[in-house]
Amino acid sequence: MELFWLAIGTIVVGVFGCVAWFWGSNMILDRVYPPRGPNAGDNIRKANQIRPWLFLGPAILFLGVYLVYPIFDSLWRSMHNARGSEFVGLSNYAWHMGDGKFRESMRNNMLWLLVVPALSTLFGLIAAQLTDRLKWGNIGKSLIFMPMAISFVGAGVIWKFIYEYRAPGEEQIGLLNAIVQALGGDPQLWLTLIPWNNFFLMIVLVWIQTGFAMVILSAALRGIPEETIEAAILDGASPWQVFFKIKVPQIMGTIAVVWTTITIVVLKVFDIVFVMTNGQWGTQVLANLMYDWMFRGTPDYGRGSAIAIILMLLVTPIMIWNIVNARREVR
Amino acid sequence: MEGMAGQKSSLVWAVNIAAFLLVLLWTIPTLGLLVSSFRDRDQILTSGWWQSFSAQEATGFVRTGTGDDAVQEDGQYVIEGTVLEEGQSLIGWGIRAREPAAFQPGETTEIEDGWQLTVAEDGSYRLTSDTPFEMRRGERIFVTTGAPARLTTENYNRVLTAEGLGRAFMNTMTVTIPATVIPILIAAFAAYALAWMEFPGRALLTAAVVGLLVVPLQVALIPLLRLHNELGIGKGYLGIWLAHTGFGLPLAIYLLRNYMVGLPREVIESARVDGATEFQIFRKIILPLSFPALASFAIFQFLWVWNDLLVATVFLGNTREQLVMTGVLRELMGSKGGEWEILATSAFISIAVPLIVFFAMQKYLVRGLLAGSVKGG
Numbered sequence: 001m002e003l004f005w006l007a008i009g010t011i012v013v014g015v016f017g018c019v020a021w022f023w024g025s026n027m028i029l030d031r032v033y034p035p036r037g038p039n040a041g042d043n044i045r046k047a048n049q050i051r052p053w054l055f056l057g058p059a060i061l062f063l064g065v066y067l068v069y070p071i072f073d074s075l076w077r078s079m080h081n082a083r084g085s086e087f088v089g090l091s092n093y094a095w096h097m098g099d100g101k102f103r104e105s106m107r108n109n110m111l112w113l114l115v116v117p118a119l120s121t122l123f124g125l126i127a128a129q130l131t132d133r134l135k136w137g138n139i140g141k142s143l144i145f146m147p148m149a150i151s152f153v154g155a156g157v158i159w160k161f162i163y164e165y166r167a168p169g170e171e172q173i174g175l176l177n178a179i180v181q182a183l184g185g186d187p188q189l190w191l192t193l194i195p196w197n198n199f200f201l202m203i204v205l206v207w208i209q210t211g212f213a214m215v216i217l218s219a220a221l222r223g224i225p226e227e228t229i230e231a232a233i234l235d236g237a238s239p240w241q242v243f244f245k246i247k248v249p250q251i252m253g254t255i256a257v258v259w260t261t262i263t264i265v266v267l268k269v270f271d272i273v274f275v276m277t278n279g280q281w282g283t284q285v286l287a288n289l290m291y292d293w294m295f296r297g298t299p300d301y302g303r304g305s306a307i308a309i310i311l312m313l314l315v316t317p318i319m320i321w322n323i324v325n326a327r328r329e330v331r
Numbered sequence: 332m333e334g335m336a337g338q339k340s341s342l343v344w345a346v347n348i349a350a351f352l353l354v355l356l357w358t359i360p361t362l363g364l365l366v367s368s369f370r371d372r373d374q375i376l377t378s379g380w381w382q383s384f385s386a387q388e389a390t391g392f393v394r395t396g397t398g399d400d401a402v403q404e405d406g407q408y409v410i411e412g413t414v415l416e417e418g419q420s421l422i423g424w425g426i427r428a429r430e431p432a433a434f435q436p437g438e439t440t441e442i443e444d445g446w447q448l449t450v451a452e453d454g455s456y457r458l459t460s461d462t463p464f465e466m467r468r469g470e471r472i473f474v475t476t477g478a479p480a481r482l483t484t485e486n487y488n489r490v491l492t493a494e495g496l497g498r499a500f501m502n503t504m505t506v507t508i509p510a511t512v513i514p515i516l517i518a519a520f521a522a523y524a525l526a527w528m529e530f531p532g533r534a535l536l537t538a539a540v541v542g543l544l545v546v547p548l549q550v551a552l553i554p555l556l557r558l559h560n561e562l563g564i565g566k567g568y569l570g571i572w573l574a575h576t577g578f579g580l581p582l583a584i585y586l587l588r589n590y591m592v593g594l595p596r597e598v599i600e601s602a603r604v605d606g607a608t609e610f611q612i613f614r615k616i617i618l619p620l621s622f623p624a625l626a627s628f629a630i631f632q633f634l635w636v637w638n639d640l641l642v643a644t645v646f647l648g649n650t651r652e653q654l655v656m657t658g659v660l661r662e663l664m665g666s667k668g669g670e671w672e673i674l675a676t677s678a679f680i681s682i683a684v685p686l687i688v689f690f691a692m693q694k695y696l697v698r699g700l701l702a703g704s705v706k707g708g
Contacts, residue, residue, distance in 0.1 A: 010569075014509055014516075015513070015516060026608065030608065053530075056520070059517050059521035060521075062517065062576055063539075063540075063577065065558070066555065066577020067546050068543070071551075074553060123353075127350075130350040140351075144357045145689075146689065149682070149688070150361070150682045150685065151639075152638065152640065153638070153657040153661055154638070156660075156664070157675070158360045158364045161367065173378065173380075174379075175379065175381070178381075210357070215700055215701070216701065239342060267547065268549065270549075271657075274661070275660070275664050287549055290552075311547045311550065312546065312547060315545050315546070319546075322541050322544065322545065326537070326541040
């Protein structure tokens with residue numbers, strides 16, 4: 001109960017604080033430069049120069065402290081030793097390059113990058129096309145979209161249950177092994193099955209992200225001008241040809257957006273690996289490796305930060321691409 | 332495909348079936364968890380959740396009473412009893428371990444030298460002999476029993492009270508609600524400035540927000556943890572609220588700005604001409620009109636904060652009292668990997684709230700996704 005009041009109190013203080021800032025600072029501005037009287041025009045002009053910064057102030061403060069400053073601080077730390085007391089140049093990076101775990105993480109991240117966006121987009125596209133004209137299509141879409149609301153940890157539990165293992169011949173309680181056994185195969189410990197266990201982890205993310213891809217691609221498919229499809233049908237195109245040669249090329253831009261969005265999610269993937277294998281059995285990824293350096297045993301902030309910066313560098317091309325696209329749209 | 336009637340209907344069928352299979356494939360994992368959370372430990376460990384709606388068949392054996400339990404009836408010695416437990420039904424029985432269902436209920440067999448054994452359908456057995464029984468241990472009756480499908484809410488009681496998930500639920504709420512409300516306010520003002528005010532550096536700031544959208548959280552963890560320690564915030568709710576506010580702002584500003592830019596210019600211009608201050612325009616015109624975008628972001632942020640594990644692990648403590656639900660789940664997976672009934676139930680409780688929010692406000696979620704991704708597409 002105490003906690004409840006703390007939360008309510010914070011909301012009230014937070015909301016009140018925000019409102020007080022915006023309302024108060026605006027009022028003061030209007031007092032200092034009243035928009036009437038002899039200097040009205042001049043005052044309005046001056047006030048309009050200041051006001052945007054009042055509106056933007058808290059946001060800039062937060063963005064600065066919580067996102068921009070950390071980038072530079074991480075960069076600085078990545079070039080220092082474990083406790084940040086001594087400059088070591090690029091040796092943290094060099095050390096990682098020679099480290100087996102880091103190489104394994106890089107390899108796995110690349111595998112995730114290849115597999116997850118591709119499969120999610122593919123399944124999303126299939127789901128969007130299949131459910132598009134069905135009477136129960138919207139319900140179907142909702143159900144495929146649903147995993148989006150489930151936490152990575154929750155999804156980890158769900159899928160770990162599916163991969164659950166019992167010795168051959170016993171009653172299998174994991175769905176996958178039950179199917180394998182029913183088909184006459186031997187049940188497997190899927191999560192320790194090197195190297196395939198990586199794919200069993202990826203499936204979890206594909207399961208989550210397909211709904212996202214489907215929603216966006218479905219909207220894009222509906223945006224395709226009817227005439228182009230009708231013309232193709234009149235020319236005798238088969239449904240397959242209509243789909244692959246008429247529809248897909250027209251939504252290539254959206255497919256790229258979906259792909260890159262999922263790519264960013266994949267680069268940062270942490271929770272799934274953290275709770276399902278914790279990076280054992282050859283499944284380590286960068287985000288989890290960084291967590292290890294930060295919190296396992298003696299923290300080494302230098303090496304941890306170096307991994308964070310490498311993640312940042314991997315995201316940068318997409319960041320630039322996004323900015324360029326956004327600026328084009330603004331114009 | 333319109334012209335060929337026969338081909339068309341088979342295509343429609345194929346599409347329906349394929350779509351159905353896809354939906355099934357995507358739903359089954361969650362369904363398995365839901366069903367499992369209503370089964371007790373023994374059920375989960377002995378059979379797959381997909382069998383929980385059919386009767387459970389099990390084999391075992393029961394010992395009859397010994398000579399001491401025998402009573403005399405019409406010159407015969409009789410031992411009576413039952414082979415079934417509460418709720419079970421008898422499928423078959425036998426007297427050898429290899430054939431636990433050799434006889435139908437109601438049949439009679441001779442065990443040895445004149446001993447007659449009958450097991451009735453209701454599970455009661457009757458062992459008779461013309462001579463007194465001389466055995467120290469009872470005879471074994473092997474039975475194949477069926478238990479009806481049984482679902483229980485016992486797990487939920489246990490998890491919410493004994494396992495501390497109730498506390499974690501409150502913690503998660505405490506983290507989530509302020510962390511959802513506060514960024515909305517801050518972002519709404521900033522988005523309005525970026526969308527409708529003229530000032531130098533506007534394009535640059537907008538681009539910066541787009542860029543910050545993709546900054547990996549990992550970059551911020553170590554610096555912010557140290558910053559919080561130096562500022563004396565340490566680990567706790569204040570720290571995590573601030574962190575989530577900061578991390579959520581780029582998306583909030585981006586979504587809201589995109590939406591506000593699309594609002595009709597005339598409304599805002601005419602309000603300005605009428606002498607309304609920017610603050611009044613924002614409060615009376617922009618904010619109400621932007622409700623759909625505000626709702627979209629609120630759902631994103633709510634889902635993201637509720638489902639987050641990383642930020643909570645780093646910025647909140649890891650003691651039993653401080654854990655959020657994802658943290659508890661993670662701990663359960665490590666320490667009680669085999670206790671599926673606890674794990675499944677806890678997991679389902681933790682995903683229930685997001686699922687409710689999801690199904691109730693899906694419209695806004697979809698709208699927000701589309702605003703963020705397919706502009707002009």
